[in-house]
Amino acid sequence: MFGLFGTQFAPEKDIPSQEGKVIVVTGGNAGIGKETILQLCKHSPKKVFLATRNEAKAKDAIESINSQLPQPADIVFVPLNLSNLASVAAAADTLNQSTDRIDLLFLNAGIMNLPPGKTDDGFDIQFGTNHIGHFLLTTRLLPLLKQTVTKYNADVRVLSISSMANMAAPSLDTIISEDLWKKGGWTSYASSKAANILFAAELAKRHPEITAMSIHPGLIKTDLYSETFENSYFMRFGMALVGPLVYHDAVYGALTQLWTATADKNKIQQGGFYSPVGKLQKGNSWANNADASKKLWEWTEEKLKEKGF
DSSP states (O other), X not given: OBOTTSOOBOHHHHSOOOTTOEEEEETTTSHHHHHHHHHHHTTOOSEEEEEESOHHHHHHXXXXXXXXXXXXXXXXXXXXXXXXXXHHHHHHHHHHHHOSOOSEEEEOOOOOSOOSOXXXXXXXXXXXXXXXXXXXXXXXXXXXXXXXHHHTOSOOEEEEEOOGGGGGOOOHHXXXXXXXXXXXXXXXXXXXXXXXXXXXXXXXXXXXXXXXXXXXXXXXXXXXXXXXXXXXXHXXXXXXXXXXXXXXXXHHHTHXXXXXXXXXXXXXXXXXXXXXXXXXXXXXXXXXXXXXXXXXXXXXXXXXXXXXX
């Protein structure tokens, strides 16, 4: 059972039955996403779609997850490259054609502190992947999410995985500027994490029949840090020195998104930003910035329209 600084929560005991539910997890082939699928599959969902770039890694993850279950779960790989809008649109089409409901959508995939660069469509690589790709996927799935509400399950949730790095983000004008990619890897990453919070808050406002929230999973040692460690002796040294004291594993990292996905709906604040475990960050400046969330949503829609999406 985990309850550090927040809610007491033990997934195997506290997650209710997921029978009949259809779940989508982006980046579910490793780390927090894989652990999220494993824990939910212990509670008998109808189907899980694992959306990620690498088919071989996805199949390895599915095999690993099923090896830990009493009976194999129905987990299906969906190709998804969030840094390519055509791939995102194709993934949404695949999902729309493969199921008539989605009960839980985890916008879990992400990249962190990469060298300056751009997506295939010309956006800052981290902002474009972590925010714009997920924005397009979600909006393309909105009719299906709403159909689930009216036809199957009034409690449909979208969970956007952010980070406390949002506090290092620059102004919104800088975030949406064409020069963001020149500002450095951490600024780019922090901007994308602020955008994840703004997106969840605005989604909650525009589509209140869907419960939307954003999440900081904690300081988790996952593959996200591989680029940072590879390029920085100081980060490698620092991790060796203090990592065991401050960083958690993926099992812990999945807790807050599992809690916000499955806890009593009355305990969840629509559009809220949560940290471990299930702790609402009431004072987060991005979650409370209605003007910025509206502006980012409209800006993203316009940019996607310009790209033909």
